[in-house]
Amino acid sequence: MQTQLIIILSVTVALTFVVALVSIGLVIHKAVNAQEIRRRQRLYTHYSEKFAEVLLVDLPPLPSSARTSAIFKQYENLLAPVKKELESLPPVEALLHRKMLRGVLVDFARDLSGDAIDRLIYCFYSLDFVSEQIELLKHKHWWVRAQAARDLGLLRTRRALAALTAALEDPHQDVRDQARQAIASLAGVESLRTILRLTRRMSMWTALELSISVQQYGEETVPYLVEGLDLPDQSVVLFCIEMLAVIGFVSAVDPLRRLAKTYPSITVRAKAIEAMGRLGDQRSEELLVSFLRDPNPALRLKALEALGRIGAPAALPALIPRLEHGTLQEQIAAARAIAATGPTGTDELHRIAATGSKRQRAVCLHVLEERG
Amino acid sequence: MFEWIINSYLLFVVLYFVGVNVSYTVMMILSLREILKYMHHNSFSDYRLTVQSELAVGVSVLAPAYNEEATVVESVRSLLKLNYGHFEVIVINDGSKDRTLRRLIDEFGLIQSNQIYAPEIPSKRVRGIYRSRVASYKNLVIVDKENGGKADALNVGINVAQYELVCVIDADSILEEDALQKVVKPFLEDHRVVAAGGIVRIANGCEVKNGRVVRVGLSTHFLPLFQVVEYFRAFLSGRMAWLNMNALLIISGAFGLFRRQAVIDVGGYRTDTVGEDMEIVVRMHRTFRERRRPYRVIFVPDPVCWTEAPESIRILQRQRNRWHRGLMDVMRFHGKMLFNPRYGAIGMSSMPYYLFIELLGPVFEFIGYIATIMLFVRGTANLDMAILFFIVSLLYGVMFSVGGVLLEEISFRRYPNPKHLVLLLFIGVLENFGYRQLTAWWRIRAFFDYARGQRGWGKMQRKGFRVGT
Numbered sequence: 096m097q098t099q100l101i102i103i104l105s106v107t108v109a110l111t112f113v114v115a116l117v118s119i120g121l122v123i124h125k126a127v128n129a130q131e132i133r134r135r136q137r138l139y140t141h142y143s144e145k146f147a148e149v150l151l152v153d154l155p156p157l158p159s160s161a162r163t164s165a166i167f168k169q170y171e172n173l174l175a176p177v178k179k180e181l182e183s184l185p186p187v188e189a190l191l192h193r194k195m196l197r198g199v200l201v202d203f204a205r206d207l208s209g210d211a212i213d214r215l216i217y218c219f220y221s222l223d224f225v226s227e228q229i230e231l232l233k234h235k236h237w238w239v240r241a242q243a244a245r246d247l248g249l250l251r252t253r254r255a256l257a258a259l260t261a262a263l264e265d266p267h268q269d270v271r272d273q274a275r276q277a278i279a280s281l282a283g284v285e286s287l288r289t290i291l292r293l294t295r296r297m298s299m300w301t302a303l304e305l306s307i308s309v310q311q312y313g314e315e316t317v318p319y320l321v322e323g324l325d326l327p328d329q330s331v332v333l334f335c336i337e338m339l340a341v342i343g344f345v346s347a348v349d350p351l352r353r354l355a356k357t358y359p360s361i362t363v364r365a366k367a368i369e370a371m372g373r374l375g376d377q378r379s380e381e382l383l384v385s386f387l388r389d390p391n392p393a394l395r396l397k398a399l400e401a402l403g404r405i406g407a408p409a410a411l412p413a414l415i416p417r418l419e420h421g422t423l424q425e426q427i428a429a430a431r432a433i434a435a436t437g438p439t440g441t442d443e444l445h446r447i448a449a450t451g452s453k454r455q456r457a458v459c460l461h462v463l464e465e466r467g
Numbered sequence: 468m469f470e471w472i473i474n475s476y477l478l479f480v481v482l483y484f485v486g487v488n489v490s491y492t493v494m495m496i497l498s499l500r501e502i503l504k505y506m507h508h509n510s511f512s513d514y515r516l517t518v519q520s521e522l523a524v525g526v527s528v529l530a531p532a533y534n535e536e537a538t539v540v541e542s543v544r545s546l547l548k549l550n551y552g553h554f555e556v557i558v559i560n561d562g563s564k565d566r567t568l569r570r571l572i573d574e575f576g577l578i579q580s581n582q583i584y585a586p587e588i589p590s591k592r593v594r595g596i597y598r599s600r601v602a603s604y605k606n607l608v609i610v611d612k613e614n615g616g617k618a619d620a621l622n623v624g625i626n627v628a629q630y631e632l633v634c635v636i637d638a639d640s641i642l643e644e645d646a647l648q649k650v651v652k653p654f655l656e657d658h659r660v661v662a663a664g665g666i667v668r669i670a671n672g673c674e675v676k677n678g679r680v681v682r683v684g685l686s687t688h689f690l691p692l693f694q695v696v697e698y699f700r701a702f703l704s705g706r707m708a709w710l711n712m713n714a715l716l717i718i719s720g721a722f723g724l725f726r727r728q729a730v731i732d733v734g735g736y737r738t739d740t741v742g743e744d745m746e747i748v749v750r751m752h753r754t755f756r757e758r759r760r761p762y763r764v765i766f767v768p769d770p771v772c773w774t775e776a777p778e779s780i781r782i783l784q785r786q787r788n789r790w791h792r793g794l795m796d797v798m799r800f801h802g803k804m805l806f807n808p809r810y811g812a813i814g815m816s817s818m819p820y821y822l823f824i825e826l827l828g829p830v831f832e833f834i835g836y837i838a839t840i841m842l843f844v845r846g847t848a849n850l851d852m853a854i855l856f857f858i859v860s861l862l863y864g865v866m867f868s869v870g871g872v873l874l875e876e877i878s879f880r881r882y883p884n885p886k887h888l889v890l891l892l893f894i895g896v897l898e899n900f901g902y903r904q905l906t907a908w909w910r911i912r913a914f915f916d917y918a919r920g921q922r923g924w925g926k927m928q929r930k931g932f933r934v935g936t
Binding site for chain 2: 107114115125126242299457458461
């Protein structure tokens with residue numbers, strides 16, 4: 096027993112000694128790190144100022160017939176002092192400077208467009224960051240690969256397209272996500288077809304990220320999104336429906352009607368009905384009214400909400416009976432849809448509020464208050 | 468025979484001690500792994516997407532308030548400033564006896580609304596729902612109801628909520644501006660996530676301005692400092708480790724996000740327990756496992772909720788007593804899950820851990836002290852052994868306290884000043900000499916209170932945050 100305790104004590108003392116050492120190490124590290132952070136901040140500011148100059152300085156105009164190499168030569172001249180500075184540094188110091196420089200370029204790339212981003216991309220190539228980042232796409236740590244994919248996308252380096260497409264099949268989700276984003280931003284709207292085809296089980300977060308690129312390209316994406324409605328992965332289909340609704344292109348109504356009527360999954364059908372409402376096209380009215388009698392409450396509710404968005408006076412006779420049936424949610428949605436038809440609908444709600452059942456009265460008052 | 472019983476017990480204590488410390492060590496290693504994974508994973512996240520995108524899900528923030536007239540307006544203003552796309556703030560006035568409701572009505576220009584209250588979870592009577600006439604407060608809803616306790620107030624909030632996610636907070640907690648963005652992300656990444664907890668940090672000593680923590684600092688009093696270290700251990704070491712096994716049993720009542728439908732599916736918060744925050748999470752595990760429904764309960768170590776820690780022994784004692792009674796309730800209600808392989812890691816790991824280490828740990832420790840004293844009285848104790856064991860247990864305590872501080876320092880580094888780190892490391896050592904034993908004693912007393920049928924919360928007094936100028 097005593098021997099056992101002595102063993103435990105020895106182990107404990109040893110562990111505590113290690114913890115104490117680590118603690119002291121951390122305190123020292125924290126103090127040193129504070130200095131290092133200040134140094135990095137100084138470097139970051141230094142290169143931010145330098146690059147602000149590089150990006151903002153007016154270059155002498157070139158004739159329209161000037162070759163690209165002439166433009167690049169101008170850029171190279173702007174970059175020369177930075178390169179000179181980097182060359183003058185000892186290797187370890189140069190490494191840190193390059194890291195900070197890359198950080199500056201990536202941060203600038205987020206907010207730039209036009210000539211400024213062209214200059215920035217040139218600098219990224221000229222400073223040899225592109226091959227460095229492409230190489231990092233093969234790194235053993237997924238987070239390094241993901242960061243490389245993100246940076247290549249932000250700096251729109253088309254040379255990395257092949258490597259990024261390969262990264263769409265990376266074993267780690269985050270790398271695939273970053274590669275998808277990068278491809279969408281640097282290969283243009285055509286890349287959407289490849290992205291949608293190669294995507295499986297798209298999460299809401301991925302959809303959120305991808306939606307930014309899709310919204311940037313706007314109506315140009317519609318043919319690809321419509322094509323995406325026929326892909327086998329349900330999450331991709333849902334994304335395409337959502338995006339068609341966000342972009343608001345009415346030619347999408349026909350494929351959405353088809354999905355709403357025939358798709359095997361209720362989730363997709365409900366989403367298609369919702370999208371029809373958001374598109375606000377009156378061609379959908381008849382179909383939406385037919386859904387008011389669907390046995391599935393989710394589809395009925397979505398149809399009511401969609402009619403509420405469209406504001407369909409012709410649907411009024413079908414909507415009024417819905418105030419008596421279904422769940423409370425359905426009744427409220429029906430009242431909203433009635434109100435959305437215009438003054439006739441509002442009058443109808445006032446009438447039902449005065450003469451209807453207690454529940455109908457409550458629903459009507461609730462919706463009338465909402466509409467002010 | 469007596470000697471044999473005592474010695475057998477002491478042997479059990481030694482084995483128990485080894486088991487506990489092995490568990491803690493494993494948990495610390497798992498936590499470190501999870502924290503690093505989390506940090507890498509989120510280093511690419513642009514949380515602004517949840518603010519800008521129409522695709523992001525909406526959140527209803529629920530803040531129950533009972534006799535909070537002094538702080539309620541400031542708290543609501545702070546909540547309305549959260550940086551998130553679609554959200555509403557629902558304050559549930561739980562039958563306050565002071566001017567809580569009046570102050571809200573006057574400050575936010577509220578009028579009684581015709582909004583229908585259709586409870587999906589049973590609750591006490593709702594007296595009225597109020598909305599503001601002011602356009603900038605259109606996402607503010609105040610519900611006035613009969614007093615029924617925090618759990619009942621939350622159930623009402625869930626009934627009223629219009630969004631898919633509900634965020635449960637204490638009315639006097641301070642959420643960081645981007646806290647919602649960060650805690651929502653796992654729900655967007657994985658549709659199976661039904662509940663997520665954020666980290667709760669101690670605000671005593673921090674500077675608060677316009678309902679925001681503007682400068683992170685440490686209290687000058689010992690009690691809040693001890694709690695800072697305790698919270699590091701509990702959140703960074705404990706919860707991160709359970710996350711690894713999808714066996715997390717607690718989401719703090721001060722800050723948690725739930726899928727509204729999942730809460731309704733399990734019947735909402737139980738109103739007959741003081742540990743309602745833990746109970747609902749355990750019930751979610753139980754229900755969804757029984758229904759074979761895929762789900763995940765997770766902990767997100769980054770989104771911060773600042774809370775005021777008790778600075779007086781009396782209040783802290785009540786808090787710990789209540790937490791322990793809550794744990795007893797959970798074990799009583801869900802004892803069926805213990806060592807039941809049907810509930811996977813919950814039944815086989817986390818429930819036994821909470822029973823034997825968290826709930827009964829203080830009892831074993833206390834009986835151990837008594838047994839040692841008895842042996843001394845009878846003159847049969849081995850003095851060397853007893854001292855050795857005591858030192859060993861203290862050293863392990865120190866190691867895990869310091870380990871909690873180290874996890875914080877390796878990961879989120881919220882305390883910028885190196886002096887803070889030194890102080891926290893020192894506190895990590897000091898808390899093992901008196902404070903830990905004191906909290907263990909309070910937890911033992913909770914057994915007696917529980918046996919006597921005490922079920923209330925006990926009065927909690929708040930001192931208020933240090934306000935910056």
